[in-house]
Amino acid sequence: MKTTTQFTLAGLILLLSAFTLNNSINWEISQGHSIKFSGTDAEGIFKTMTGDITFDESNIDSSQFSFKIDVNSINTGNGMKNKHAVSSKWFDASNHPSIQFESNKFSKTDKEYLVTGLLEIHGIEKEITIPFSFINNSFVAKFSINRLDYKVGNTKGMNNKVSNEIKLDVTIPVTSK
Template identity: 40%
Template sequence: MSKKRYCIAAFAIFLLSSFSLVLLHDWEITGEHIIKFEGKYAHGVFEKLSGSIVFDPDHPATSKFDVEVDVNSINTGNELKDKHARSEKWFDAGRYPVIRFVSSGISRLDSAYIVRGDLQLHGVTRQISIPFVFVQDSGKAVFKGSFKVNRGDFGIGKISGKESDSTAVVLSVPVIAR
């Protein structure tokens, strides 16, 4: 075999092995996810989450999150509050039907990770950081994290400048390897 063929064969092997590494760390979001929120004025869950997650716990810098929450899937346990939350006064689900997060970087912090990225909510995009843990067992795994969102940063509701402007969000996102 000539040198040129060896180079082409080596490049092809490298390309194929790189592709399969990405596939090994592609995760599918299961229906058992939990997105809880709690603030002074409301608490509840968002029931619909979709998107793509490519995550390698050994190489977090090569990982990527691009996920969306369906605003209309809000469930506070009170239909009147749900209707109000979907209205123009809060989320304005008619104009902004999804909350989207796209990562820009992921790093390890001791036994946990921090994902930084753009959170798009109510037509406004802000960079946030979300600390999380990743627990993996037998092809199944779960991402767990929590953070706070200041609704004033996204133009939602009347702002008081107090702690009540923030909403705590707790995530538990089970995934299975694709």
């Protein structure tokens, strides 16, 4: 009888720990996420994103990020700029409707986490390492990209007014699944 109780308890503990482990690594993107971009003469947000997040602070090697941003959800605050941004001169949203990121590798420094993965913008894929933090169930990342690496716009004529380096400020609040 005593042995049966011990086995039952051990089984329960194992079962509960499995749930705890599962809850700590699978995350769902909540409302209020924010993807801001800013550069000289170019500022705005992307309003729509989807993604799958697996992240465990105690075992970051098992983590996985997969994000998809809807290019047509761009908002610069100016309707004509929005239309221009999704045109073939910039993001070419009809042919490349989404910006995607797939993680490959995670690491940790003293202050923050680093995720290395493939960022696809305008149909061009480049490997990038993005520093981020995870505080109060929110992923926060601030980094820069060169728009010319992804052939977003060019440097001819008035396009030259937009800086090549574009700062990104990403906040993704999450809830455990």
